[in-house]
Amino acid sequence: MKYTDIEQQINEYKKLFPSYDKILNFFKEITIEQNKSIEDTRIVPPDIKKSLRDIHLKEGFPLIDKQDFFIDINSSIDLFDSLCNISRNANEKLKINIQYIEDALSINALNLAEIMRNFHNEPYIEKIAGEFDIDLIVLKFLIYESIKPSIILNVEIISKENDMKNWHKGYCPICGSMPDISKLDKNGKRFFKCSFCNFIWQSDRLKCPFCENTDNKKLHYFYAEDREAYRVDLCDNCKQYIKTVDLRKINYDSFLPVDDIVTIHLDIIAQEKGYKRPVTSLWGL
Ligand SMILES: [Zn+2]
Numbered sequence: 001m002k003y004t005d006i007e008q009q010i011n012e013y014k015k016l017f018p019s020y021d022k023i024l025n026f027f028k029e030i031t032i033e034q035n036k037s038i039e040d041t042r043i044v045p046p047d048i049k050k051s052l053r054d055i056h057l058k059e060g061f062p063l064i065d066k067q068d069f070f071i072d073i074n075s076s077i078d079l080f081d082s083l084c085n086i087s088r089n090a091n092e093k094l095k096i097n098i099q100y101i102e103d104a105l106s107i108n109a110l111n112l113a114e115i116m117r118n119f120h121n122e123p124y125i126e127k128i129a130g131e132f133d134i135d136l137i138v139l140k141f142l143i144y145e146s147i148k149p150s151i152i153l154n155v156e157i158i159s160k161e162n163d164m165k166n167w168h169k170g171y172c173p174i175c176g177s178m179p180d181i182s183k184l185d186k187n188g189k190r191f192f193k194c195s196f197c198n199f200i201w202q203s204d205r206l207k208c209p210f211c212e213n214t215d216n217k218k219l220h221y222f223y224a225e226d227r228e229a230y231r232v233d234l235c236d237n238c239k240q241y242i243k244t245v246d247l248r249k250i251n252y253d254s255f256l257p258v259d260d261i262v263t264i265h266l267d268i269i270a271q272e273k274g275y276k277r278p279v280t281s282l283w284g285l
């Protein structure tokens with residue numbers, strides 16, 4: 001999607017959800033930067049072995065691991081720099097932490113190329129955050145958003161070369177990560193969006209993606225008070241939840257990452273009811 005379109009689309013949401021204005025502006029600025037960065041991002045598609053491709057659908061193995069995504073290090077570093085500039089104005093927490101990052105960069109104590117290469121290495125990222133007193137969530141957020149153009153390009157190629165129509169699992173067919181949001185399309189078919197690579201795949205309509213529970217006595221949901229298009233699917237088997245957008249009930253173009261933002265109040269309600277969100281939203285920064 002061109003960033004002019006995204007800008008327009010987010011403006012549409014801003015009119016509908018005025019209380020989320022500030023965070024939507026922040027999201028918009030970041031998305032525009034990422035879309036510009038995609039034009040300078042070059043990737044070598046990951047090599048998927050034929051043997052893996054064969055057992056992929058049959059045995060339910062995702063095609064690649066997170067570390068197999070090819071990341072354009074240089075364009076990610078440039079984007080990291082732009083995202084720091086945008087984020088410092090978003091709120092006090094980001095401002096302070098970006099100052100710590102820049103202090104460390106100014107004395108060459110942070111190796112951004114090494115950090116980008118280790119995006120999947122949790123202990124490494126935790127070590128860096130601890131060493132420089134940087135908030136771990138802020139650091140993870142900046143790294144992930146910086147490598148996102150590369151991830152999107154990897155997924156574009158992989159999804160063209162591999163048929164994933166019959167997957168129907170609760171986890172991503174490409175990278176194995178859990179979904180962060182789901183949707184019901186205009187025909188009532190259910191789709192999940194991967195929390196890491198953003199790939200969208202079709203799955204069973206009545207199923208908890210996290211524990212694969214299909215017992216409808218243990219699956220229920222509640223709606224947003226004033227907007228029936230947004231609901232929270234709760235699973236009593238694993239006590240986890242996922243938000244779902246029902247496209248049959250909206251008359252604007254849905255953009256799932258934004259739907260996830262404008263329903264943060266539903267996360268709060270679900271968590272108050274005692275359910276957990278397995279994939280944390282980074283927009284709670
Ligand atoms: Zn994925």
Ligand SMILES: [Zn+2]
Nearest residue numbers: 208211235238
């Ligand atoms: Zn469950």
